[in-house]
Amino acid sequence: MFLRNCWYVAAWDYEVHRLQLMRRILLDEPVVLYRKANGKPVALEDRCSHRHAPLSMGRVKGDNVECRYHGLTFAPDGACVRIPSQESIPPTACVRSYPVVEKFHWIWIWMGDPALADPALIEDFHWMGDPGWRFKGERLDIEGNYLLIVENLCDLTHLPFLHLTSLADTAIPPNDIPVKTERHGNAVRVERWVLDTPTPPYFRLLGKFKQDDRVDRWMHLEFSPPAMVRLDIGAAKAGTGALDGDRSQGITTRNLNAITPATARTSHYFWAQAQDFGLDDPTITDVDFQLVHGAFMEDLAIIRGQQQNIDLAPAAPRLNIAADTGGLQARRVVERLIAEERVQPREG
Ligand code: FES
Ligand SMILES: [Fe+2]
Numbered sequence: 001m002f003l004r005n006c007w008y009v010a011a012w013d014y015e016v017h018r019l020q021l022m023r024r025i026l027l028d029e030p031v032v033l034y035r036k037a038n039g040k041p042v043a044l045e046d047r048c049s050h051r052h053a054p055l056s057m058g059r060v061k062g063d064n065v066e067c068r069y070h071g072l073t074f075a076p077d078g079a080c081v082r083i084p085s086q087e088s089i090p091p092t093a094c095v096r097s098y099p100v101v102e103k104f105h106w107i108w109i110w111m112g113d114p115a116l117a118d119p120a121l122i123e124d125f126h127w128m129g130d131p132g133w134r135f136k137g138e139r140l141d142i143e144g145n146y147l148l149i150v151e152n153l154c155d156l157t158h159l160p161f162l163h164l165t166s167l168a169d170t171a172i173p174p175n176d177i178p179v180k181t182e183r184h185g186n187a188v189r190v191e192r193w194v195l196d197t198p199t200p201p202y203f204r205l206l207g208k209f210k211q212d213d214r215v216d217r218w219m220h221l222e223f224s225p226p227a228m229v230r231l232d233i234g235a236a237k238a239g240t241g242a243l244d245g246d247r248s249q250g251i252t253t254r255n256l257n258a259i260t261p262a263t264a265r266t267s268h269y270f271w272a273q274a275q276d277f278g279l280d281d282p283t284i285t286d287v288d289f290q291l292v293h294g295a296f297m298e299d300l301a302i303i304r305g306q307q308q309n310i311d312l313a314p315a316a317p318r319l320n321i322a323a324d325t326g327g328l329q330a331r332r333v334v335e336r337l338i339a340e341e342r343v344q345p346r347e348g
Contacts, residue, residue, distance in 0.1 A: 001338055001342070002027045002028070002111075002226070002261050002338070003225060003226045003334060003337050003338050003341060004027065004111045004112030004113075004341060005110075005112035005113055005116050005341060006110070006112070006121070006225060006226050006337075007101070007108045007109070007110055007117075007121060007122050007123070008026065008027070008108065008109055008110075008111060008226060008227075008258070008260040009106045009107070009108060009109075009258040009260050009268070009270045010024060010026060010031065010033060010043060010100065010106075010107045010108065010109035010260065011024065011033055011106070011107040011139075012105060012106060012107070012137070012138075012139060012270065013102060013105045013106065013107060014105075015033075015107075015139070016033045016034065016035055016041050016107055017034065017035060018034065018035045018036075018037070018039070018060070019034070019059075019060045020034065021033075021034050021055065021056040021057075021058065021059070021060065021065065022034065022056060023046050023054055023056035024046075024262075024268070025262045025263065025266075026109065026111060026260055026261070026262065026268070027111050027260075027261050027262075028261075028262075028263055028264075029045065029096075029111065030045065030046035030047050030054060031043050031044070031045065031046050031098065031109070032044050032045075032046035032054070032055045032056040032065065033100075033107065034060055034065070036063040036076060037062065037063055040102075041100045041102055041107050042063075042076040042097070042100065043097070043098040043099075043100045043107075043109050044065065044074060044076070044078055044095050044096065044097050044098070045078070045095040045096035045097075045098075047095065048067040048069065048072055048095070049072070049080065049092065049093050049094065049095050050067065050069070050070060050072050050093075051069060051070070053067055053068065053069040055067055055074065055095070057069075061073060063075070063076055064076070064081060066082075070084065070085065071083075071084040071085075072084075072093065074094070074095055076097065077097050078094045078095045078096055078097030079094050080093035080094050080095075097114075098110060098111060098114070099114050099117035101119045101122060103119070103122055103125075104122075104125035104126060104128045104129060105128045105129055105137075106125070106128075106258070106270060108122055112341075123224055123228045123230075123258075125230070125256055125258070125272075127254045127256060127272075127274040128256065128272055128274060132276060132279075133254070133274045133275065133276050133279075134274065134275055134278070134279055134282070134284070134285045135254075135256075135272045135273065135274035135275075135285065136272060136273060136285045136286065136288075136289040137256070137270065137271055137272025137273065137289075138270075138271065138272075138293070139268055139269065139270050139271075140268075140269040140271070140296065140300065141266070141267075141268065141269075142259075142266060142267040142268070142269050142300060142303060142304075143265070143266055143300075143303070143304040143307055144265065144266070144267060144300075144303035144304060144306060144307040145261070145264060145265060145267065145307060145310070146226075146227045146259040146260065146261045146267040147227070147330075147331055147334065148303045148306055148307065149227070149257075149259045149267060149269060149299075149303060150223065150227050150229060150259065150327065150330050150331070150334075151324070151327035151330070151331065152299050152302075152303065152327075153221070153223075153229040153231070153257055154188070154190065154221060154223060154229065154326035154327035154330055155323050155324060155326065155327050156192075156219060156221075157323040162295075162298050162299065162302060163295045163298055166291060166294045166295040166298065167202065167291065167292070167295045177192050177194055177219075178192065178193070179191070179192055179323075179325075179326075180192075181325050181326050181329065183329065186224060186225050186333050186337065187222055187223060187224045188222070188223040188224075188326055188329045188330050188333065189220065189221070189222050189223075190220065190221040190222075190325075190326040191218070191220045192218065192219040192220065193216070193217075193218050193243060194216070194217050194218075194219075195216045195238065195243070196214050196215075196216060196238040196239070197214060197215060197217070197238075198212075198213075198214060198215075199211075199213045199214070199215050199235065200215075200217070200235070202291070203215065203217070203235040203251065205287065205291075206251065206253070206275070206277075206278070206284055206287065206288055207235065207251040207277065208251075208277075209235070209237075213237060213238075214237075214238040215235040215236060215237060215238055215250075216235070216236055216237075216238050216239070216240075216242045216243060216250075217233075217234060217235035217236070217242075218232065218233070218234055218235075218242065219231070219232075219233050220232040220233075221326065223326065223329075223330040223333075225330075225333050225334050225337055226334060226337075227258065227259035227260070227261075227334070228257065228258050228259075229257040229259075230254065230255070230256055230257070231254065231255035231256075231257075232252065232254060233252070233253050233254075233255060234247065234250050234251055234252035234253060235250055235251060236248075236249045236250025236251075237249040237250065251275070251276065251277040252275070252276045252277075253273060253274065253275050253276075253288060254273070254274040254275075255271070255272075255273055255292060256271060256272045256273075256274060257269070257270070257271045258270045258271070265307055265311065269296075271292075271296070273285070273288045273289045273292050275288060
């Protein structure tokens with residue numbers, strides 16, 4: 001059961017082409033993505049209304065898609081416009097067409113009631129494409145439920161253990177970091193400040209800090225449904241006002257994540273790393289991206305193992321500890337929204 005009346009990321013902009021049909025399973029539904037002659041993306045049900053052949057195995061004709069099996073042809077709105085072997089086209093011959101919007105280098109898709117698809121509801125990921133930032137991202141296939149990834153991102157206390165060799169910051173034991181968790185509507189915000197400490201290796205690597213500089217640093221996170229997690233991580237010279245909003249003596253990285261369920265057990269993980277410094281130096285973007293990518297590979301292995309165990313015993317109890325507060329709140333928001341959508345099914 002997934003939340004349907006919301007925007008999900010279906011693809012990176014560079015994954016969707018004019019004459020190349022791309023199949024992707026989203027929320028248990030097969031979807032085919034391509035672009036019209038004017039460049040606008042299209043998303044159709046990837047299941048021909050005739051004998052269920054994937055339309056993605058067919059070909060693009062003008063702005064339409066022709067099924068490879070018996071040639072039924074579908075327009076971007078899903079209407080069947082041609083049945084080669086007969087004159088009449090029954091209205092039931094159509095396939096589903098999904099609202100799509102291209103924004104922040106992602107192709108966003110609305111899997112619920114098309115009448116409710118308001119582009120203003122797309123979450124803010126402006127750091128990708130903003131001239132004040134550089135970014136690099138990718139898509140990863142995850143063998144795990146999307147909420148396992150949300151939980152992973154909402155709890156940074158796993159860093160010194162799982163990411164011992166990549167992101168771990170052994171200078172500050174996680175238990176010593178005060179955490180403030182707040183709800184803002186359906187969003188969950190977790191704030192962490194660490195004041196006046198030696199510069200951790202991550203910031204020494206990326207930034208202009210010197211060996212003996214002391215820094216104030218922040219690790220904030222915002223979750224918003226269905227599965228968007230944006231981290232705001234940075235450091236500034238100690239005592240230069242970062243706590244009050246002046247980051248002029250600091251550097252900020254944004255870790256941007258959008259997870260889209262493929263099935264209940266598999267997910268598409270879209271993420272990017274963005275920086276507001278070293279804008280003329282692409283190596284910083286690469287180093288930051290590779291560092292986080294390496295850590296995510298460690299996360300994926302754990303998530304795959306978690307999912308295998310969940311499949312073996314779905315009802316086995318899970319222990320919750322204090323560090324789970326953010327992840328649990330995120331999970332509860334999603335579960336409540338799904339329950340609300342089921343009470344008032346608004347799908348057309
Ligand atoms: S299955 Fe598509 S035309 Fe027959
Ligand atoms: Fe991790």
